[in-house]
Amino acid sequence: MDIRNCKRCNRLFQYNGIKYCPKCVLELDEMFIKVRDYLYENKNANIAEVSEATGVEEKVILEFLRDGRLELREPSLDLTCxxxxxxxxxxxxxxxCLALFERIMKKDINESARTVENLKRDAGRVHLVDYIRKKQD
Ligand SMILES: [Zn+2]
Ligand SMILES: [Zn+2]
Incomplete structure (x- = not known):
């Protein structure tokens, strides 16, 4: 059993791939809905305004944005690359930066694919050598 500390309230809980305990997950979901609804009505609100109106901490709102659960209408200094x-x-x-990052990732994948190809080819060569050797015996 994997027991961890909740990233939010620090309580121990049974880890299931989510970094928050079940109680925090529920609370965060409620906050998420509040923030999302507020942003829906007030599209130009900044994070401080949203926080004040909803009572949800700015760092929680930031985390929703970072996780990609929420999106601001305009690029904001509140949230930077x-x-x-x-x-x-x-x-x-x-x-x-994302495009650059993806390019690097793809290059890495291509390179490792090539390495696998090379290994396969080498492996094939070994087989062939064995085969020839066997034939000679
Ligand atoms: Zn918690
Ligand atoms: Zn960037």
Whole structure:
């Protein structure tokens, strides 16, 4: 059994792939709905305004945005790219950095695919050598 501390209230709970305990998950869901509804009605509100109107802490709202559950209407200085500090509307990185990141990831994948291909080819060669050797015996 995997027991962890809740990232929010620090209470121990049985970990099930979510970093919060069941009680916090419920509370966060309620807050999420409040914030989402408020943003729906007040599309241009900034995080401080949303926090004041809903009573939800700014850092919780930020986390919803970082997780991509919420999106701001306009890029905001409240939420900036973790790589280049450009204002964004949701997530952790701006579109440019995300594209760059994806390119690097893809390159890595291609490279490891090539390594696997090479290994396969080498493996094939070994088989062939064995085969020839067997034939000679
Ligand atoms: Zn908790
Ligand atoms: Zn960026």
């Amino acid at each position: 973790e790589r280049c500090d450009k204002p964004i509307t949701s997530g952790r990185m701006c579109k440019d």
